[in-house]
Amino acid sequence: MKTPLEFGAAIVVEEPPGAGPGHWAGAPGAFSDGVSIYLVYRLRWPRPRRGGELHGARGEGERFETIWRATREDFGSLQLSGARSSAMGGRGGSTSATWTASTGAGAST
Numbered sequence: 001m002k003t004p005l006e007f008g009a010a011i012v013v014e015e016p017p018g019a020g021p022g023h024w025a026g027a028p029g030a031f032s033d034g035v036s037i038y039l040v041y042r043l044r045w046p047r048p049r050r051g052g053e054l055h056g057a058r059g060e061g062e063r064f065e066t067i068w069r070a071t072r073e074d075f076g077s078l079q080l081s082g083a084r085s086s087a088m089g090g091r092g093g094s095t096s097a098t099w100t101a102s103t104g105a106g107a108s109t
Contacts, residue, residue, distance in 0.1 A: 022046025
């Protein structure tokens with residue numbers, strides 16, 4: 001049975017890095033290992049900075065802690081134009097996470 005989304009109950013996990021057009025936090029991916037919830041999302045500024053940071057966070061649903069951060073400079077790119085996350089269960093209940101980001105240069109890192 002599908003549970004309907006209740007947007008009125010939504011919480012803000014990460015505020016945009018600034019005010020005004022072109023500033024946002026979003027393009028999220030999420031998964032749960034049964035204990036924690038993991039998020040991946042981008043922070044974006046207006047031109048010329050654009051897609052500047054990719055964050056990975058772990059939490060329990062309302063509070064999240066950044067556990068990984070990369071900037072466009074870490075990838076040697078002008079921008080980070082996409083973010084996705086996935087998880088796979090392993091033997092003994094282990095979980096692995098994969099984050100990928102398109103560097104805007106036609107390749108994924």
